[in-house]
Amino acid sequence: MQKPRLVQGNQAVAEAAIAAGCRFFGGYPITPSTEIAEFMAEQLPLVGGKFIQMEDEIASMGSILGASLAGKKVLTATSGPGFSLMQELIGYAAMAEIPSVIANVQRFGPSTGRPTSPAQGDVMQARWGTHGDHGVIALSPASVEECFNVTLKAFDFAEKFRMPIILLLDEIIGHMRERVELPEQHEIVSVYRKQPIVPEDRFMPYQPDEDEVPPMPPFGAGYRYHVTGLSHGQNGLPSESPEVARKLLARLHEKISRSHDEITLYEEYFTEDAEYVVVAYGGTARSAISAVKSARKLGINVGLLKLITIWPFPYQVLERCTRFAKKVIVPELNYGQLVGEVIKTCGESKVFPINRFDGEIMSPERILVQLKAVARR
Amino acid sequence: MQKPRLVQGNQAVAEAAIAAGCRFFGGYPITPSTEIAEFMAEQLPLVGGKFIQMEDEIASMGSILGASLAGKKVLTATSGPGFSLMQELIGYAAMAEIPSVIANVQRFGPSTGRPTSPAQGDVMQARWGTHGDHGVIALSPASVEECFNVTLKAFDFAEKFRMPIILLLDEIIGHMRERVELPEQHEIVSVYRKQPIVPEDRFMPYQPDEDEVPPMPPFGAGYRYHVTGLSHGQNGLPSESPEVARKLLARLHEKISRSHDEITLYEEYFTEDAEYVVVAYGGTARSAISAVKSARKLGINVGLLKLITIWPFPYQVLERCTRFAKKVIVPELNYGQLVGEVIKTCGESKVFPINRFDGEIMSPERILVQLKAVARR
Amino acid sequence: MDSVVIVNKRFCKGCGICIHFCPQKILVADELGKPDVIDQEKCIKCKQCELRCPDFAIKVNA
Amino acid sequence: MDSVVIVNKRFCKGCGICIHFCPQKILVADELGKPDVIDQEKCIKCKQCELRCPDFAIKVNA
Amino acid sequence: MLQIGLGGTGGQGLIMAGIILAEAAIFDGKYAIQSQSYGPEARGGASKAEVIIDDTVIDYPKVTEADILLALSQDACDKYFGILKDGGTLIADEMFVNRIPETENPVLVIPITKTAIEQFGNAIFASVVALGALMQYTGIVSKEALLQAVLSRVPKGTEEKNRAAVEAGIALVG
Amino acid sequence: MLQIGLGGTGGQGLIMAGIILAEAAIFDGKYAIQSQSYGPEARGGASKAEVIIDDTVIDYPKVTEADILLALSQDACDKYFGILKDGGTLIADEMFVNRIPETENPVLVIPITKTAIEQFGNAIFASVVALGALMQYTGIVSKEALLQAVLSRVPKGTEEKNRAAVEAGIALVG
Amino acid sequence: MDLEKYLRRTALPHIWCPGCGNGIIAAAICRAIDKKALDPLKTVIVSGIGCSSRMVGYMNFNTVHTAHGRALTFATGIKLANPELNVIVVMGDGDGTAIGGNHFIHAARRNIDLTVVVINNNIYGMTGGQYSPTTPTGAKATTAPYGNIERDFDIAKLAIASGSSYVARATAFHTVLATDLIAKGIENKGFSVVEVISQCPIYYGRKNKLGSASKMLEGQRDKAVMVNAAEKMTPEQLQGKFLIGELFNDPAPEYTAEYQKIIDLASGKGGK
Amino acid sequence: MDLEKYLRRTALPHIWCPGCGNGIIAAAICRAIDKKALDPLKTVIVSGIGCSSRMVGYMNFNTVHTAHGRALTFATGIKLANPELNVIVVMGDGDGTAIGGNHFIHAARRNIDLTVVVINNNIYGMTGGQYSPTTPTGAKATTAPYGNIERDFDIAKLAIASGSSYVARATAFHTVLATDLIAKGIENKGFSVVEVISQCPIYYGRKNKLGSASKMLEGQRDKAVMVNAAEKMTPEQLQGKFLIGELFNDPAPEYTAEYQKIIDLASGKGGK
Numbered sequence A, B: 001m002q003k004p005r006l007v008q009g010n011q012a013v014a015e016a017a018i019a020a021g022c023r024f025f026g027g028y029p030i031t032p033s034t035e036i037a038e039f040m041a042e043q044l045p046l047v048g049g050k051f052i053q054m055e056d057e058i059a060s061m062g063s064i065l066g067a068s069l070a071g072k073k074v075l076t077a078t079s080g081p082g083f084s085l086m087q088e089l090i091g092y093a094a095m096a097e098i099p100s101v102i103a104n105v106q107r108f109g110p111s112t113g114r115p116t117s118p119a120q121g122d123v124m125q126a127r128w129g130t131h132g133d134h135g136v137i138a139l140s141p142a143s144v145e146e147c148f149n150v151t152l153k154a155f156d157f158a159e160k161f162r163m164p165i166i167l168l169l170d171e172i173i174g175h176m177r178e179r180v181e182l183p184e185q186h187e188i189v190s191v192y193r194k195q196p197i198v199p200e201d202r203f204m205p206y207q208p209d210e211d212e213v214p215p216m217p218p219f220g221a222g223y224r225y226h227v228t229g230l231s232h233g234q235n236g237l238p239s240e241s242p243e244v245a246r247k248l249l250a251r252l253h254e255k256i257s258r259s260h261d262e263i264t265l266y267e268e269y270f271t272e273d274a275e276y277v278v279v280a281y282g283g284t285a286r287s288a289i290s291a292v293k294s295a296r297k298l299g300i301n302v303g304l305l306k307l308i309t310i311w312p313f314p315y316q317v318l319e320r321c322t323r324f325a326k327k328v329i330v331p332e333l334n335y336g337q338l339v340g341e342v343i344k345t346c347g348e349s350k351v352f353p354i355n356r357f358d359g360e361i362m363s364p365e366r367i368l369v370q371l372k373a374v375a376r377r
Numbered sequence C, D: 001m002d003s004v005v006i007v008n009k010r011f012c013k014g015c016g017i018c019i020h021f022c023p024q025k026i027l028v029a030d031e032l033g034k035p036d037v038i039d040q041e042k043c044i045k046c047k048q049c050e051l052r053c054p055d056f057a058i059k060v061n062a
Numbered sequence E, F: 001m002l003q004i005g006l007g008g009t010g011g012q013g014l015i016m017a018g019i020i021l022a023e024a025a026i027f028d029g030k031y032a033i034q035s036q037s038y039g040p041e042a043r044g045g046a047s048k049a050e051v052i053i054d055d056t057v058i059d060y061p062k063v064t065e066a067d068i069l070l071a072l073s074q075d076a077c078d079k080y081f082g083i084l085k086d087g088g089t090l091i092a093d094e095m096f097v098n099r100i101p102e103t104e105n106p107v108l109v110i111p112i113t114k115t116a117i118e119q120f121g122n123a124i125f126a127s128v129v130a131l132g133a134l135m136q137y138t139g140i141v142s143k144e145a146l147l148q149a150v151l152s153r154v155p156k157g158t159e160e161k162n163r164a165a166v167e168a169g170i171a172l173v174g
Numbered sequence G, H: 001m002d003l004e005k006y007l008r009r010t011a012l013p014h015i016w017c018p019g020c021g022n023g024i025i026a027a028a029i030c031r032a033i034d035k036k037a038l039d040p041l042k043t044v045i046v047s048g049i050g051c052s053s054r055m056v057g058y059m060n061f062n063t064v065h066t067a068h069g070r071a072l073t074f075a076t077g078i079k080l081a082n083p084e085l086n087v088i089v090v091m092g093d094g095d096g097t098a099i100g101g102n103h104f105i106h107a108a109r110r111n112i113d114l115t116v117v118v119i120n121n122n123i124y125g126m127t128g129g130q131y132s133p134t135t136p137t138g139a140k141a142t143t144a145p146y147g148n149i150e151r152d153f154d155i156a157k158l159a160i161a162s163g164s165s166y167v168a169r170a171t172a173f174h175t176v177l178a179t180d181l182i183a184k185g186i187e188n189k190g191f192s193v194v195e196v197i198s199q200c201p202i203y204y205g206r207k208n209k210l211g212s213a214s215k216m217l218e219g220q221r222d223k224a225v226m227v228n229a230a231e232k233m234t235p236e237q238l239q240g241k242f243l244i245g246e247l248f249n250d251p252a253p254e255y256t257a258e259y260q261k262i263i264d265l266a267s268g269k270g271g272k
């Protein structure tokens, strides 16, 4: 472990990226994510990595996908407007199965909104932002230390499942600095995409192994193959076959769903006996835990399910944590987004959303008031 | 009424647009939507309207928003990849409240996918595609005649609620030609955005009337005002106030929710006594009605709720139609999208999704088989 | 006598541009760096101050 | 004798370009517009046919 | 209800033939739906048009069991033959379809393209010849409606030839 | 737990002061969180930094009831005064804060900027002077830790002046 | 001229840093509008996102603060929808030539009647000082801590190559020239580009140790050479200098006018 | 040369229409690669979306068929990530200069070592014949039924103005020249653009009554003038013609090489 340090959330993402072996960053500045780019611009050359500021966010996505094909672990960082622009190529990354990590430090929207104010307004977009169907992994850290650790995970997932991973920060977590104790480089074990074991003439670039993920050699390593966003067979070439299309799409979902447990990151606080459960994530989880502690002091039997993995949504964990709960409270910095998934599991009548959508952080009081109300205290 | 004619779905959208008074089209070609642009390119000059092919879909969206500010009713048309690119400016249109209609003729995705094959894969994207929160109206016609009538509605809603309206076609409906009987121009009554009644010096561009919608004079008509995607007060100027942000965001939702009934378009078939209810929309509704008729012949007590308004999702109508249903069947040309909303209302256990995701149309047989299975026939 | 050079200190941010470029050197900085006009008569009404003020804060009556 | 000009009729789409530009006029269209070589000997191996064939369908052995 | 498939290669005008046929049915007061399958994006290549004609509203827009398959190329014949229902008729072009699949269904091999070339000097008229044959064989549309539909869709100046092409098609079956 | 607000205008170095203070607390083995509010995007303008220091993990990262508000401008004083808890102390800069809000809370008006200018020739040292004063008034961080934190963040060559600035700040309260 | 009548008093004071060039250029634009006696009610000013783009909020016209890089797309829609409106576009170097570069070359290609003022401060100001496509090679920025290795665009050259019919350059120092050139741009019926070199003392200036706003304005003064003066100078003398004045003026068919011909043709002939 | 070794036999025959120029140009690219003796295992070919962009699926290299307009962004990432790879980019006029125009000018500005073949058939082929930024004024397209009122880009001019260090033009008719120029583009360490004028007989040809593919190739032959020949011609003689050959060749610092200097500097000095 390193000594305790004061580190900013955005910086922790960048430090973790480099620690995970990320050697390429392509980005375009946007508040409140820019510190990630600035840190990468300074640090990457020191480890022989490459930083490039592209002409826009679309180009940024394209550049990291290209670099990933060339064998690098890659990162970009943006916020809402840029995240919207990246959607087409995020879909490309999903379809062509290109490992990549996209950090979206959420700010208040829609549109330009309030660029320096926090929100959790892109949670559903992270799932459904691009056209067509594909599985999604999105992770949302709630502390600077989690920024570091979850970024490590994001790179592991990207490489392991060959797909774009969304890191959903919010302005609170991205910009705040707090005390962290981070691991040393040698304590970190990172995954790199599987390599093929057959020679080139027998290599099928999109033939999955048992884990539904195909190996991925970098360009230039002796395997020539074709990469396309068209529906494609195991040989990588475009195909008009419905059967090929169906299998491909199913695999894009199943490679994730079969590893659901591994992907599902969360923390539970006092849920064993909880009559009331708060479900929270990101910056709002900080307010929630504070509120839950206060409520416990008042004798309210409340627990907290803090989600780190937002997508795939952890229905089973939620189900288990709320099976005996009378009420489920879902505070979010939006007009009501992830609460919809909670309703699918818990039913509308049990679920109490708390929505703040003015660009300010959720106060613990607001959650506490709601807890008192449902617990009739 | 005009005499019966053979008309293509895409063409019906374009004809309806012109009939509704649309006088500006900005677009970028993409299969399977291109016929809309081609028709507009030919027809608009005949009525003094303007067609422009922009350099990409982002520019297309920008151009129609500009033209709308200059007082025109406006349309663009695209498909998945272009729809993804448009997301940032769709959010702008929502935030700045600029009337506009965006037709997305859905094809198989993600990414380039199968460009000439149908899908209903952008249904959730239509709701959540841009960053941040805002209300959405999306309409999905199931026949060529509906293409015409629903496009008229889309323009009315755009003008009345001052917002972007999504027309969600699919390749089936967009490309097929069928017999239609369309109204004559003089039979069509179209809405144009409200005009202010106060003089310029008392005009507040974002001060809503009781309907939560502010009047909107065209540029050049004697009212100078400021339009921005930043959070803004009633005077239209940028504001850092949380209170202003909250009110704005709430209004962007409430102007829709308060007119929920008016916006909710749907059709019911045999739902009064239905033990089983099929919920379908777009091209799939055609398969569903065929399957439902066959099932009825077999004595299965099945009804169909055909949704035209997809967003805001008609929870109440669904609730009413399925209250006594034992099972609810939701066929879609995707991996499972709108079925999530059905689950919110009906509960997971009652709902049976049928998902086809290979770029081919849903066959009536597939639905019939499922109906027979749930009805144990 | 009407002022020739009028400074709006509410708008002025004290950038010093007007002071720097006044050919007559008749603008001097107050404690916040905002210009005080020390010698109206010497003003040649060249308007360099007004034209280059980034804050719409200085006006020369012609 | 080895053929000088070899046409792959499975690839050929009968566009007629090779026929049109053959300076020796030794390529003639079959019923589907694909080239038959009528007089190999006259071929000057200029490769205009091969170089301009859009379908990788004609090859001139040098 | 009559379900018709029209298959061939791009450029043979089969999409337009499908449109004309559907339009003719509408002129006759019937209901009709026309659809088609495309190759990669909107480019040329192999193509299939489908037409459904009925006396009442048609729900499902695609051909499930074709009463008629018109095949103007071997490829299309092979690829789409399966769409024919038991007892459905294959109408094949003598020039382009050399191998008829083994079948107990009725098969009509007629010189559509040849007629077009020989009588009208251009294979482009094959689709209209085929329409005449189809009309005559099925009776699904009236001759007046078909002629009206053909003439409203063909380029100016070619009306007479197209009218004659319809007649020639009729004669092929007649 | 100690909650501290630091308010002023852009360029006064208050964000950096917040960072230094939090870092000093960590050097002392404590927990600390620093955050800030921004104007439009990342440009200059009015600014506020917040620091929370505690002996244990801190859940909620924002100042809710400040023990201390340091105000280096009138604007900031007016805008952020409400954040002070009952009994919390306002530390205001003599030069920039002329109107103290009516309050029963303790108020300390000290010549922070003046000291910076007079003793170190540049208002830029005001924030470090303020840190010295804050340390002395609250005792929340040790002098060693504060000096270590200051010296690790300031530009090379200015170490001595900054060390002296801390001392000057201490003297203002001491 | 009374600047105030063109400003939205309630929106002021503005958000820009002390000494920023944006305010100087905003005033120059107002003066150009005044000079051309445009009817404010019929005048639209469109911008993107950036410090410079915030300008339109302070100007009392029909104003649109669009999304980052998209000003020209909106402006194209506005102008084509109603060619009677005077449409002026304000954009930063990042807004106009980074994310908005494509719209720039295409609007120029169409020669649509817009007057574009590109405020070039060689940096992304709004986001805190990252390099832009016009940051000189070697200069520092927060994302170029070791010095910028990218080559910078010559905006004027790009504008000319892509089809603009009027191209000029001024600086925030040369305010009278800026006003004149913008006025001429308004006069030109077609796509007019006026690049105005500006200063961002807070980020670009500090990072590159260029001193105060006044010093940066002096730098503009010293490096700028009027086109006609340049003709008499040697390449050595021009080393490190840049040209100001009218750089290109070659009227060409204007897009909305051409479109009107299509309408006349189409409705006259009743179709193809 | 044995073309077959550079092709993916299983992917053939290709999807292009009879007489389309894409196949001719694909072969020319392979010949250029052969000429430069590039190692296919170390060679990457990147394209966008369009008929022309489908090319890479038939070519036996490391190939990426990206999204519409984005080829250069991927290519930039590939080249910067591993400068040892030879990176060639294929894009259509629409792909490269409409939706992809911004990436084009920025990649050129950076002078990153890519060889770009722009296949200019003056139309959007893949979507069925809409006008592109290079469709000549007056020509017909499905979205220009009354004739195109837009002005067309001169791709080479744009490439030069935005910073390319090598710019050339050939046609599908002039296959040997095309091969040579592409090979020279590969040789140039920097951003090289080779525009190849091509024919789309199905859409552009038909709409504009240009006859068969052979006729369109003849058109290319008749309108093209070699640069050195053009020098001796009068403006009248050049009316309606276009230049082919090497149009610009001015080596400049290359992006990935400059970046390597940053790495050396940074790791040598250990930080800023």
Ligand SMILES: Cc1ncc(C[n+]2csc(CCOP(=O)(O)OP(=O)(O)O)c2C)c(N)n1
Binding pocket: A028, A029, A030, A031, A057, A081, A082, A085, A112, F041, G049, G050, G051, G052, G053, G068, G091, G092, G093, G094, G095, G096, G119, G121, G123, G124, G125, G126, G127, G132
């Ligand atoms: C899509 C998107 N990407 C990024 C941003 C963040 N952003 C805002 S302004 C800006 C650049 C501003 O630079 P410039 O246009 O030169 O204007 P200046 O601030 O220098 O006047 C950026 C990158 C954004 N708002 N939207």
Ligand SMILES: Cc1ncc(C[n+]2csc(CCOP(=O)(O)OP(=O)(O)O)c2C)c(N)n1
Binding pocket: B028, B029, B030, B031, B057, B081, B082, B085, B112, E041, H049, H050, H051, H052, H053, H068, H091, H092, H093, H094, H095, H096, H119, H121, H123, H124, H125, H126, H127, H132, H200
């Ligand atoms: C984002 C996006 N917009 C539009 C399209 C549709 N599209 C595919 S190719 C193409 C244009 C092709 O033109 P060009 O690049 O000139 O290639 P060509 O087909 O002529 O070779 C278009 C508009 C798309 N695939 N993606």
Ligand code: SF4
Binding pocket: C005, C021, C022, C023, C024, C025, C026, C027, C042, C043, C044, C045, C046, C047, C048, C049, C050, C060
């Ligand atoms: S008008 Fe000229 S002389 Fe007068 S104060 Fe201004 S700058 Fe100085």
Ligand code: SF4
Binding pocket: C007, C011, C012, C013, C014, C015, C016, C017, C018, C019, C033, C034, C035, C049, C052, C053, C054, C055, C056, C057, C058, G019
């Ligand atoms: S130029 Fe303007 S803002 Fe600057 S000091 Fe003078 S009056 Fe103040």
Ligand code: SF4
Binding pocket: D005, D021, D022, D023, D024, D025, D026, D027, D042, D043, D044, D045, D046, D047, D048, D049, D050, D060
């Ligand atoms: S090589 Fe030349 S002469 Fe021989 S067949 Fe080909 S084109 Fe004709």
Ligand code: SF4
Binding pocket: D007, D011, D012, D013, D014, D015, D016, D017, D018, D019, D033, D034, D035, D049, D052, D053, D054, D055, D056, D057, D058, H019
């Ligand atoms: S050029 Fe090629 S495709 Fe065309 S006819 Fe000749 S061999 Fe066939």
Ligand code: SF4
Binding pocket: F043, F044, G015, G016, G017, G019, G020, G021, G022, G051, G052, G121, G125, G126, G199, G200, G201, G202, G203, G204
């Ligand atoms: S950051 Fe730079 S460009 Fe932005 S307002 Fe400040 S000085 Fe002007």
Ligand code: SF4
Binding pocket: E043, E044, H015, H016, H017, H019, H020, H021, H022, H051, H052, H121, H125, H126, H199, H200, H201, H202, H203, H204
């Ligand atoms: S449509 Fe045109 S460009 Fe596309 S393959 Fe056919 S001929 Fe070639």
Ligand SMILES: [Mg+2]
Binding pocket: G050, G092, G093, G094, G119, G120, G121, G122, G123, G124, G125, G132
């Ligand atoms: Mg700038």
Ligand SMILES: [Mg+2]
Binding pocket: H050, H092, H093, H094, H119, H120, H121, H122, H123, H124, H125, H132
């Ligand atoms: Mg093209």
